[in-house]
Amino acid sequence: MTDLVPVKRALxxxxxxxxxxxxxxxLAAKGVELVSTGGTxxxxxxxxxxxxxxxxxxxFPEMMDGRVKTLHPMVHGGLLALRxxxxxxASMDEHGILPIDLLVVNLYPFEATVAKGGDYDDCVxxxxxxxxxxxxxAAKNHAYVTVITDPEDYAPLLDQLEQGGTSARFRQECxxxxxxxxxxxxxxxxxxxxxxxxxxxxxxxxFAGTLAQTLRYGENPHQTAAFYTDGSGRQGVATAVQHQGxxxxxxxxxxxxxxxxxxxxxxxxxxxxxxxxxxxxPCGVARGRTLLEAYKAAFDCDRTSAFGGIVALNKPLDxxxxxxxxxxxxxxxxxxxxSDEAKAIFAAKKNLRLLTTDGLPDVKAGGLTFRQVAxxxxxxxKDSGFIGMDDLKVVTKKAPTxxxxxxxxxAWKIAKHVKSNAIVYVKDGATVGVGAGQMSRLDSALIAAxxxxxxxxxxxxxxxxxxxxxxxxxxxxxxxxxxMEAAAAGATCVIQPGGSMRxxxxxxxxxxxxxxxxFTGMRHFRH
Numbered sequence: 075m076t077d078l079v080p081v082k083r084a085l086x087x088x089x090x091x092x093x094x095x096x097x098x099x100x101l102a103a104k105g106v107e108l109v110s111t112g113g114t115x116x117x118x119x120x121x122x123x124x125x126x127x128x129x130x131x132x133x134f135p136e137m138m139d140g141r142v143k144t145l146h147p148m149v150h151g152g153l154l155a156l157r158x159x160x161x162x163x164a165s166m167d168e169h170g171i172l173p174i175d176l177l178v179v180n181l182y183p184f185e186a187t188v189a190k191g192g193d194y195d196d197c198v199x200x201x202x203x204x205x206x207x208x209x210x211x212a213a214k215n216h217a218y219v220t221v222i223t224d225p226e227d228y229a230p231l232l233d234q235l236e237q238g239g240t241s242a243r244f245r246q247e248c249x250x251x252x253x254x255x256x257x258x259x260x261x262x263x264x265x266x267x268x269x270x271x272x273x274x275x276x277x278x279x280x281f282a283g284t285l286a287q288t289l290r291y292g293e294n295p296h297q298t299a300a301f302y303t304d305g306s307g308r309q310g311v312a313t314a315v316q317h318q319g320x321x322x323x324x325x326x327x328x329x330x331x332x333x334x335x336x337x338x339x340x341x342x343x344x345x346x347x348x349x350x351x352x353x354x355x356p357c358g359v360a361r362g363r364t365l366l367e368a369y370k371a372a373f374d375c376d377r378t379s380a381f382g383g384i385v386a387l388n389k390p391l392d393x394x395x396x397x398x399x400x401x402x403x404x405x406x407x408x409x410x411x412x413s414d415e416a417k418a419i420f421a422a423k424k425n426l427r428l429l430t431t432d433g434l435p436d437v438k439a440g441g442l443t444f445r446q447v448a449x450x451x452x453x454x455x456k457d458s459g460f461i462g463m464d465d466l467k468v469v470t471k472k473a474p475t476x477x478x479x480x481x482x483x484x485a486w487k488i489a490k491h492v493k494s495n496a497i498v499y500v501k502d503g504a505t506v507g508v509g510a511g512q513m514s515r516l517d518s519a520l521i522a523a524x525x526x527x528x529x530x531x532x533x534x535x536x537x538x539x540x541x542x543x544x545x546x547x548x549x550x551x552x553x554x555x556x557x558m559e560a561a562a563a564g565a566t567c568v569i570q571p572g573g574s575m576r577x578x579x580x581x582x583x584x585x586x587x588x589x590x591x592x593f594t595g596m597r598h599f600r601h
Contacts, residue, residue, distance in 0.1 A: 077242045078238060078240070079175065079218055079239045079242075079245070080238060081101070081104075081106055081176045081220065081239060081240065082105075082106060082107065082175055083106065083173060083175055084108055084174070084175065084176035085110070085128070085152075085153075085174050085176070085178070085208070086098065086110045086118070086178045086179075087111045087128075087204075087205065087208075088114050089182055089183055090183075090225060091113075091114070091117055092225050093225040093228050094118070095117065095121045095123075097178070097231075097232070098123050098125075099121070100235075101176075101235075102123050106176070107126065108123060108126065109131055109174070110125045110126070110128065111128045115127055115128075131148050131149065147169065148171055148172075149208065150207070150208070151165070151169065152171055152172050153174050153177060153208060153211040153212045153219055154211050154214065154215050155171065155173060155215075155218075156215070156218070157173060157218045173218070174212075174219065175219060175220065176219070176220045176222070176231075177208055177212040177219060177220070177221045177222070179209055179222075180205075180223055181202040181205045181206065181223075181255075182200045182205065184201055184202065185259075187200040188262070188266050189306075189307060202259070206259060209221060209223060209255070209256055210252070210256055212249075212252070213248070213249035213252040213253055214249075216245040216248065217242075219245070220234075220245050221245075221252050222248060223251060223255045257280070257282060258284070260280065261280035261281060261282040264276070264278070264279075264280055265279075265280070275453075279451070279453060281444065282304070283303060283304050283305075284302060284303050284304075285300060285302055286302060286303045287301050287322075288301075289301060289321075289322075289323060289324050289327075290321070290323060291324065293324055293325060301322075301324075301327055308435050308436075308439070309338075309431045309432060309434055310331055311331050311334065311408065313431055313432070314430060315430050315431075316428070316429050317412070317417060317420075317429070318417075318420060318421060318424070318426070318427065318428050319406075319423075319424070319426050319427030322406070326406055326427070329353065329383075330386070330408050330429065332351050332354040332355075332384075333349050333351035333356075333385070333406075333408065334386045334408050334431075334434075334435065335435060335491065336351070336356060336359065336386065336491040337349040337359075337386040337388045337434075338388065338434040338437050339437050339491075340361060340388050340487070342410075342434070344361075345362065345363065345368075345503075346361065346362050346363065346364055346365045346367070346368045346387070347361045347362075347368050347387070347388040347389075348365060348369045348385065348386070348388075349385070349386045350372050350373065350375075350379075350383045350384070350385055351383055351384040351385075351386065352379045352380070352382070352383045352384070355492055355493055355508070356491060356492060356508055357375065357376040357380055357383060357508065358372035358375030358376050358379075358504075358505055358508075359372055359375070359488050360505065361484070362503070364392075364395075365389055365391070365392060365395040366392075369398055369399065370398065371503070371504035372505070374504070374533060375506055375508070376508070377402075377532060378532075380402065382403055382404070382405055383404060383405065384404075384405055384408070385399060385404055385406070385407045385408070386407075386408050386409070387407070387409040388409075388410070388434060390409055390410055390411030390412055391407065391430075392413055392415070392416055393415035393416050393419060396412075396415075396416035396420055400422070400423055400426070404426055406426075406429060407420070408429040409429075410430065410431050410432065410433050410434055411430050437458060437460075439456075439458060440456060440458060441455070441456040442454070442455065442456065443455075457490065457598060459490075461483070461594045461596055462483075463479060463483065465594065465595070465596075466483075466569070466593070466594060467572075467592060468590070469572065469577075469593050470584050470585050470590055472585075472588065472589065472590040473590055474544075474590040474592060475590075478567040478590060481501065481503065481543070481567075482500075482544045482546065482567055482568075482569040483569070484500050484503055484544075485498045485500035485545065485546035485569060486598075488505060489546040489548040490600070492508060492510045492511075492548065492600065493510045493511035493600050494511070494549065494599045494601060495509075495513070495514065495515040495518045495547075495548065495549065496508075496509065496510055496518060496546075496548035497509040497518040497545065497546070497547055497560070498522070498545065498546045499522055499539075499540045499543045499544070499560075499565060500543060500544045500545075500546070501542060501543040501544070506526050506529075506538070506539035506540055507523055507525050507526035507529075507539075507540050507563070509521040509522030509523075509525075514556075515547060515552070516559055519545075519559040519560050522540075523540055523560075523562070526539055526540040538564065540563040540564040541563075542564060543565050544568070545560040545565040545567070545568050545569070546569045546570070547568070547569070547570040548599060548600065549597045549598075550570055550572055550573050550580075551574065551580050552574050553576060553580070554576075554583035557580055557584060557589075558587065561584075561587045566588075566589060567589060567590040567591065567592075568589055568590070569591075570591070570592075571594050571595060571597040572593030572594070573595075573597070
């Protein structure tokens with residue numbers, strides 16, 4: 075492969091016009107002939123640049139409302155011809171095909187059209203055909219042709235041309251980027267069709283992402299890692315603005331996502347809420363009249379685990395809460411906004427990362443999650459299951475009081491975000507004990523109760539806050555033992571899915587212990 079290939083003729087056809095004029099001017103200044111189509115040609119001409127129409131190159135006008143303009147041998151021959159092949163050169167001479175050394179194309183905005191809710195016909199019309207065909211042709215022939223798909227690559231391209239042409243390595247990198255772009259585009263189109271046709275499990279499923287940042291390492295220092303965005307625009311760590319602090323790590327991103335998704339369960343119109351996360355599990359969650367009140371209550375659930383944790387808030391961060399958070403080492407704080415005073419307080423903590431978003435994620439919105447296994451992917455709907463007061467079924471002789479019902483639903487929302495087997499004790503709108511990720515539900519209940527006992531000692535309380543609490547279990551109690559452990563810890567009411575073969579036995583045990591219990595009919599396993 076020839077290393078340095080000069081650019082004498084460029085074909086430009088872009089939907090995103092950012093940086094186009096500057097690129098065109100720079101290319102023209104280097105004596106490059108500009109060939110273009112439609113709106114791109116018009117924009118270049120209006121900037122005073124000489125442009126040759128593709129229709130002049132092909133001898134055919136654009137037709138069918140622009141659907142057919144570049145699908146022609148004069149274009150694809152110019153992109154695909156091997157410059158040092160005698161047969162190819164003969165064909166070019168015979169048919170008057172001119173070589174195209176540079177292709178600059180970005181595709182019709184299909185993803186943006188879908189994101190803004192375009193109707194079926196509008197989405198179909200924004201499926202690009204000529205663009206991907208040209209991109210793939212140019213990328214295949216990267217030994218001779220440079221292909222650019224993104225305005226971000228204009229500056230590196232012009233840097234290359236300062237040396238008289240593009241290097242082989244640069245053209246290879248551009249080709250690799252191009253195939254990734256067309257693959258992502260096709261993935262978006264196929265995913266849209268599947269959603270539109272309500273095909274839950276299409277025969278072939280494609281996933282794509284855009285590199286947001288390379289990471290220092292993965293979960294452990296010996297693992298390489300990177301962060302990719304999926305283009306969905308869901309509020310969270312992928313859309314957040316980082317105001318300070320060092321770069322986020324793999325584990326920071328994972329934990330911050332878990333924290334923000336949890337705190338979004340609580341409507342800011344109802345109350346302030348705070349979630350403190352460690353290793354993707356909540357170590358404290360609470361509601362309050364203010365963020366400061368919510369943060370303090372969440373912190374008091376497990377002060378030890380909160381050290382070096384992630385704090386997520388459902389309202390913009392204020393100065394008082396910011397000051398309180400700086401009382402211990404915190405890795406990341408994420409919130410839908412922050413006051414200037416709060417930012418100034420955090421500025422003194424150089425290692426604390428502050429992220430702000432434009433809002434909270436919609437916890438009821440659909441979507442897909444996937445997990446890699448050996449040889450494949452597990453794909454499922456996002457767990458957007460919602461249980462309201464009217465969905466609960468009282469199964470014990472004693473019914474929960476309205477106050478207990480409020481705490482039960484609060485605990486249920488948190489249990490959804492705790493690794494299974496999950497047990498969550500809640501009192502007065504705050505977690506007071508969390509048991510996560512155990513192989514036995516009984517062990518989770520024991521661990522959560524033990525944590526509450528230790529925190530009572532730390533806080534100087536005469537008894538643990540699990541006394542008089544509500545308890546949630548993410549899945550049914552298979553035996554009464556886990557339930558009885560919760561009762562021994564002081565829980566007075568229980569929320570669980572139900573559905574065990576021994577439900578009657580568990581209900582009888584609850585009645586004997588004087589517990590009020592409700593079934594949701596829905597579980598929230600989180601592995």
